[in-house]
Amino acid sequence: xxxxxxxxxxxxxxxxxxxxxxxxxxxxxxxxxxxxxxxxxxxxxxxxxxxxxxxxxxxxxxxxxxxxxxxxxxxxxxxxxxxxxxxxxxxxxxxxxxxxxxxxxxxxxxxxxxxxxxxxxxxxxxxxxxxxxxxx
Numbered sequence: 452x453x454x455x456x457x458x459x460x461x462x463x464x465x466x467x468x469x470x471x472x473x474x475x476x477x478x479x480x481x482x483x484x485x486x487x488x489x490x491x492x493x494x495x496x497x498x499x500x501x502x503x504x505x506x507x508x509x510x511x512x513x514x515x516x517x518x519x520x521x522x523x524x525x526x527x528x529x530x531x532x533x534x535x536x537x538x539x540x541x542x543x544x545x546x547x548x549x550x551x552x553x554x555x556x557x558x559x560x561x562x563x564x565x566x567x568x569x570x571x572x573x574x575x576x577x578x579x580x581x582x583x584x585x586x587x
Contacts, residue, residue, distance in 0.1 A: 498561075498562060498565060498572060498575075500575075501553065502553070502554070502558060502562065503562070503575050503576060503579050504579055504583075505551060505552060505553040505554040505558075506554060506558070506559060506562045506576065506579070507576070507579040507580050507582075507583040508551050508552070508554070508583065509547065509548045509551035509554045509559055510559075510576075510580065511580070511583060512547035512548070512550075512551060513544045513547050513548060513559075515547075516540060516543040516544050516547055517540070517544065519540075520536060520537075520539070520540035520543070523536050524536045524537060524540065562576065
């Protein structure tokens with residue numbers, strides 16, 4: 452993956468991560484209800500550079516889990532086993548965010564949502580991911 456393709460790929464993967472984290476399996480395993488996103492109305496200016504940096508660290512861990520499980524899930528023929536792998540991947544993604552310093556699940560989802568709807572936030576996230584991403 453080249454750096455010039457990183458921004459589009461990064462946000463696409465972030466969006467996919469959001470879909471996985473918002474899946475029914477995640478909602479069942481989360482300790483709190485997922486009916487609303489408490490910080491959704493937070494203006495983009497309220498997302499500090501430190502939170503963007505913490506998000507980038509968490510995102511890279513979530514993306515690694517997503518990549519690790521994508522092939523396994525895609526190769527699995529049995530629907531029951533496929534669902535088990537999806538649930539396992541979801542839990543690993545949750546753990547990755549929870550273990551990330553200075554980042555909560557709600558903050559993670561809020562920043563992804565902001566990046567998808569606000570070009571300024573998207574640029575900040577893309578820039579931070581370019582700097583934080585390991586060479587591939």
